[in-house]
Amino acid sequence: xxxxxxxxxxxxxxxxxxxxxxxxxxxxxxxxxxxxxxxxxxxxxxxxxxxxxxxxxxxxxxxxxxxxxxxxxxxxxxxxxxxxxxxxxxxxxxxxxxxxxxxxxxxxxxxxxxxxxxxxxxxxxxxxxxxxxxxxxxxxxxxxxxxxxxxxxxxxxxxxxxxxxxxxxxxxxxxxxxxxxxxxxxxxxxxxxxxxxxxxxxxxxxxxxxxxxxxxxxxxxxxxxxxxxxxxxxxxxxxxxxxxxxxxxxxxxxxxxxxxxxxxxxxxxxxxxxxxxxxxxxxxxxxxxxxxxxxxxxxxxxxxxxxxxxxxxxxxxxxxxxxxxxxxxxxxxxxxxxxxxxxxxxxxxxxxxxxxxxxxxxxxxxxxxxxxxxxxxxxxxxxxxxxxxxxxxxxxxxxxxxxxxxxxxxxxxxxxxxxxxxxxxxxxxxxxxxxxxxxxxxxxxxxxxxxxxxxxxxxxxxxxxxxxxxxxxxxxxxxxxxxxxxxxxxxxxxxxxxxxxxxxx
Amino acid sequence: xxxxxxxxxxxxxxxxxxxxxxxxxxxxxxxxxxxxxxxxxxxxxxxxxxxxxxxxxxxxxxxxxxxxxxxxxxxxxxxxxxxxxxxxxxxxxxxxxxxxxxxxxxxxxxxxxxxxxxxxxxxxxxxxxxxxxxxxxxxxxxxxxxxxxxxxxxxxxxxxxxxxxxxxxxxxxxxxxxxxxxxxxxxxxxxxxxxxxxxxxxxxxxxxxxxxxxxxxxxxxxxxxxxxxxxxxxxxxxxxxxxxxxxxxxxxxxxxxxxxxxxxxxxxxxxxxxxxxxxxxxxxxxxxxxxxxxxxxxxxxxxxxxxxxxxxxxxxxxxxxxxxxxxxxxxxxxxxxxxxxxxxxxxxxxxxxxxxxxxxxxxxxxxxxxxxxxxxxxxxxxxxxxxxxxxxxxxxxxxxxxxxxxxxxxxxxxxxxxxxxxxxxxxxxxxxxxxxxxxxxxxxxxxxxxxxxxxxxxxxxxxxxxxxxxxxxxxxxxxxxxxx
Numbered sequence: 007x008x009x010x011x012x013x014x015x016x017x018x019x020x021x022x023x024x025x026x027x028x029x030x031x032x033x034x035x036x037x038x039x040x041x042x043x044x045x046x047x048x049x050x051x052x053x054x055x056x057x058x059x060x061x062x063x064x065x066x067x068x069x070x071x072x073x074x075x076x077x078x079x080x081x082x083x084x085x086x087x088x089x090x091x092x093x094x095x096x097x098x099x100x101x102x103x104x105x106x107x108x109x110x111x112x113x114x115x116x117x118x119x120x121x122x123x124x125x126x127x128x129x130x131x132x133x134x135x136x137x138x139x140x141x142x143x144x145x146x147x148x149x150x151x152x153x154x155x156x157x158x159x160x161x162x163x164x165x166x167x168x169x170x171x172x173x174x175x176x177x178x179x180x181x182x183x184x185x186x187x188x189x190x191x192x193x194x195x196x197x198x199x200x201x202x203x204x205x206x207x208x209x210x211x212x213x214x215x216x217x218x219x220x221x222x223x224x225x226x227x228x229x230x231x232x233x234x235x236x237x238x239x240x241x242x243x244x245x246x247x248x249x250x251x252x253x254x255x256x257x258x259x260x261x262x263x264x265x266x267x268x269x270x271x272x273x274x275x276x277x278x279x280x281x282x283x284x285x286x287x288x289x290x291x292x293x294x295x296x297x298x299x300x301x302x303x304x305x306x307x308x309x310x311x312x313x314x315x316x317x318x319x320x321x322x323x324x325x326x327x328x329x330x331x332x333x334x335x336x337x338x339x340x341x342x343x344x345x346x347x348x349x350x351x352x353x354x355x356x357x358x359x360x361x362x363x364x365x366x367x368x369x370x371x372x373x374x375x376x377x378x379x380x381x382x383x384x385x386x387x388x389x390x391x392x393x394x395x396x397x398x399x400x401x402x403x404x405x406x407x408x409x410x411x412x413x414x415x416x417x418x419x420x421x422x423x424x425x426x427x428x429x430x431x432x433x434x435x436x437x438x439x440x441x442x443x444x445x446x447x448x449x450x451x452x453x454x455x456x457x458x459x460x461x462x463x464x465x466x467x468x469x470x471x472x473x474x475x476x477x478x479x480x481x482x483x484x485x486x487x488x489x490x491x492x493x494x495x496x497x498x499x500x501x502x503x504x505x506x507x508x509x510x511x
Numbered sequence: 512x513x514x515x516x517x518x519x520x521x522x523x524x525x526x527x528x529x530x531x532x533x534x535x536x537x538x539x540x541x542x543x544x545x546x547x548x549x550x551x552x553x554x555x556x557x558x559x560x561x562x563x564x565x566x567x568x569x570x571x572x573x574x575x576x577x578x579x580x581x582x583x584x585x586x587x588x589x590x591x592x593x594x595x596x597x598x599x600x601x602x603x604x605x606x607x608x609x610x611x612x613x614x615x616x617x618x619x620x621x622x623x624x625x626x627x628x629x630x631x632x633x634x635x636x637x638x639x640x641x642x643x644x645x646x647x648x649x650x651x652x653x654x655x656x657x658x659x660x661x662x663x664x665x666x667x668x669x670x671x672x673x674x675x676x677x678x679x680x681x682x683x684x685x686x687x688x689x690x691x692x693x694x695x696x697x698x699x700x701x702x703x704x705x706x707x708x709x710x711x712x713x714x715x716x717x718x719x720x721x722x723x724x725x726x727x728x729x730x731x732x733x734x735x736x737x738x739x740x741x742x743x744x745x746x747x748x749x750x751x752x753x754x755x756x757x758x759x760x761x762x763x764x765x766x767x768x769x770x771x772x773x774x775x776x777x778x779x780x781x782x783x784x785x786x787x788x789x790x791x792x793x794x795x796x797x798x799x800x801x802x803x804x805x806x807x808x809x810x811x812x813x814x815x816x817x818x819x820x821x822x823x824x825x826x827x828x829x830x831x832x833x834x835x836x837x838x839x840x841x842x843x844x845x846x847x848x849x850x851x852x853x854x855x856x857x858x859x860x861x862x863x864x865x866x867x868x869x870x871x872x873x874x875x876x877x878x879x880x881x882x883x884x885x886x887x888x889x890x891x892x893x894x895x896x897x898x899x900x901x902x903x904x905x906x907x908x909x910x911x912x913x914x915x916x917x918x919x920x921x922x923x924x925x926x927x928x929x930x931x932x933x934x935x936x937x938x939x940x941x942x943x944x945x946x947x948x949x950x951x952x953x954x955x956x957x958x959x960x961x962x963x964x965x966x967x968x969x970x971x972x973x974x975x976x977x978x979x980x981x982x983x984x985x986x987x988x989x990x991x992x993x994x995x
Contacts, residue, residue: 189917
């Protein structure tokens with residue numbers, strides 16, 4: 007059952023994309039419903055991954071290993087482990103919500119839009135389930151094309167600039183990664199295993215590669231992933247992409263796309279190159295800390311709500327990177343949690359921004375004020391999203407952030423508490439910029455006549471926000487099930503890295 | 512003996528069809544364009560089928576002048592396929608431009624015959640005959656828009672420079688003959704591999720001259736200058752044909768000749784590899800960087816085709832079975848994506864060089880959604896973005912050469928990045944910009960068949976990578992045994 011659920015989760019979106027293409031272009035409603043139907047089907051299928059999943063087993067599960075290009079030993083190898091499963095579920099959950107959020111705003115070229123969104127889901131799910139470097143790369147690049155069109159066609163005023171910037175930034179990274187993938191395959195060949203793209207083989211080869219080569223491979227992968235995360239100073243594409251993308255595009259971007267980078271860091275950098283990770287952990291963590299503080303400070307001075315949320319992502323993802331390069335159980339576990347939690351709370355924030363924008367067609371904070379009076383229900387949802395993002399205890403954001411900070415504090419790799427001390431200020435700043443924004447938008451006097459008659463949430467918007475809000479509360483009160491899912495897989499990766507550290511100091 | 516006769520059937524059929532019957536039809540039947548067109552389509556299809564049927568053979572024929580089976584037959588099918596696709600696209604184009612003369616089809620098929628001879632040749636003489644037959648057909652086809660000054664200019668330029676390159680080719684051949692005492696690939700390979708060379712210096716000069724001549728034919732730096740002018744001046748369908756099938760043919764010669772003159776372990780081999788590596792690196796960079804600056808779609812695609820020649824030369828540099836397989840795979844995917852792209856250009860082109868600027872493509876997605884989609888597939892494939900066919904070819908080339916020339920792979924990656932910029936630029940124009948002015952709707956007619964085939968191939972070819980590589984892998988181990 008698990009294997010068919012995995013196949014369904016991966017391929018139903020692709021089937022949906024093809025199905026949508028065959029719908030007549032005048033039948034916009036049919037296209038919307040078909041797309042939503044397929045994405046809900048994929049979500050339901052993804053839930054069937056859970057019952058049989060054995061979280062104490064650290065190797066990948068629901069494996070499919072189908073030979074594809076024997077001369078390169080590239081195969082259709084998919085499966086999930088405790089780290090990728092939550093992300094697969096997150097992707098499957100976010101997509102129907104994003105599609106629902108597009109029903110009203112997207113009016114031009116509807117058919118193409120939904121086909122591209124589903125194609126995007128196919129690519130993202132593929133990245134999380136691939137256990138083959140070649141396949142991973144194909145999915146990784148597959149994401150580029152639909153996202154580029156989604157920003158470029160349905161985006162805001164400067165959408166073309168943002169789309170091209172997004173494309174080129176990502177391509178720079180991924181071409182480096184392509185080289186590294188080939189070079190890594192050759193390392194396996196020279197080690198006597200034969201040229202391969204099999205990640206399991208490569209995980210054995212990786213740590214045996216000498217430092218002189220390993221550091222280059224490490225950076226080739228790392229740069230590609232860090233651009234995607236994005237880590238300061240590689241983050242400049244993100245605010246542009248977010249601001250110009252349609253609401254659903256931002257939801258996907260913040261909810262899932264950014265996690266591709268951090269997932270890659272755990273899977274490839276930590277998993278394949280432990281020595282190099284050990285050596286460069288301090289440098290990358292330092293950049294992460296700079297990103298946390300810088301992102302928070304820049305978010306504070308934004309006048310555009312969406313840009314504010316975009317910069318908050320730079321700050322929040324910094325915690326994830328910091329956790330990963332703490333290279334201990336708490337840190338990496340915290341990073342995984344923070345990935346999921348950020349994937350719940352930030353899409354919510356973007357959805358709320360979208361709700362406001364739909365009504366007023368402006369994102370300037372100063373155009374709002376006292377919205378709570380006219381939209382009380384919306385205010386509740388917005389508050390949940392905002393507090394989850396701040397990291398208020400009792401909501402989901404707290405646990406992950408706390409664990410990453412704890413991990414960094416205890417980390418022998420980083421070796422100093424200063425990383426934690428400085429980045430903890432990011433938590434305070436987050437409270438400052440989010441609460442301040444909330445106060446200016448939602449409270450105060452509603453003295454702008456245009457804000458006097460805003461509609462409160464409609465049914466569609468409830469369907470988008472309520473599931474995420476419930477999840478945020480549930481994961482805040484009861485993070486245990488999610489932690490159990492990934493615990494052992496995280497421990498295995500950390501342990502593998504630690505063993506290497508003992509052997510080769 | 513039986514194998515020899517049956518195996519050489521594709522060659523014989525196309526020559527007979529062309530020489531005897533085709534010319535006869537033209538001479539004795541009036542108002543015969545449709546007949547000629549249908550007849551040549553049939554001929555090419557028949558030749559392709561025969562080539563497929565006899566692909567399993569491994570032999571030489573005509574006293575060792577040509578090989579039959581395997582590699583050569585694969586290219587037969589590719590050339591005939593490209594020929595059919597080009598003819599289907601050419602008919603509506605020529606009718607629209609009012610220059611549909613049946614000689615066009617005759618020239619096209621004679622070029623295919625020349626290409627087939629190139630792929631089949633096992634001897635420098637037959638190679639030369641093939642190259643000349645192909646090139647002369649191309650010269651005439653380039654100038655087919657008789658009243659258009661650019662077309663004439665392109666033809667003249669192509670002819671003069673091409674004749675010059677042929678001179679290099681013959682001179683190189685004669686020096687190799689002088690050094691090794693033979694014109695057959697097998698004997699040349701054996702002589703160089705065993706070090707049994709009378710005048711090593713002459714051999715070195717001869718080999719470099721071959722590189723120059725073939726570099727010209729594939730449009731590699733610094734012998735690429737003709738390509739933009741010729742590709743721009745020639746009718747779009749001619750460009751579609753000669754920049755794809757012509758390049759594939761030149762690379763089939765490149766592979767077989769450099770396998771012969773660069774045996775593993777020979778003294779000259781590393782030096783030749785380094786020369787070719789330099790050539791490949793500069794070709795990629797020059798092609799892609801110049802393409803960025805173009806405003807004319809045809810010129811942009813012409814420079815990109817220069818860059819693709821650079822990628823392909825990497826496979827020669829690798830000088831291994833994997834490298835050669837990668838070349839064959841890449842030219843196959845290249846034929847589809849580039850041919851398709853030029854066909855789209857031809858469909859949008861109007862009269863005297865209208866609608867050829869990149870700015871004319873603005874808002875194409877609104878006016879012609881299907882064409883815009885198809886063109887984007889080609890652009891993404893040419894840029895080497897997975898899962899398009901172009902990516903798989905590029906990947907194979909990178910893998911083949913990374914071990915011996917890491918720096919070359921780095922250059923290739925860098926230039927791929929540059930190329931993404933202009934391929935993407937066209938997609939940006941088509942999808943993200945608004946169109947200006949009035950545009951007539953495009954009637955694709957039977958060119959639609961070509962577009963359907965090329966689009967489908969550009970998307971799905973990658974799925975068949977393993978089968979194709981398995982097929983190619985059967986050729987190389989017996990290569991020298993067959994050639995004797």
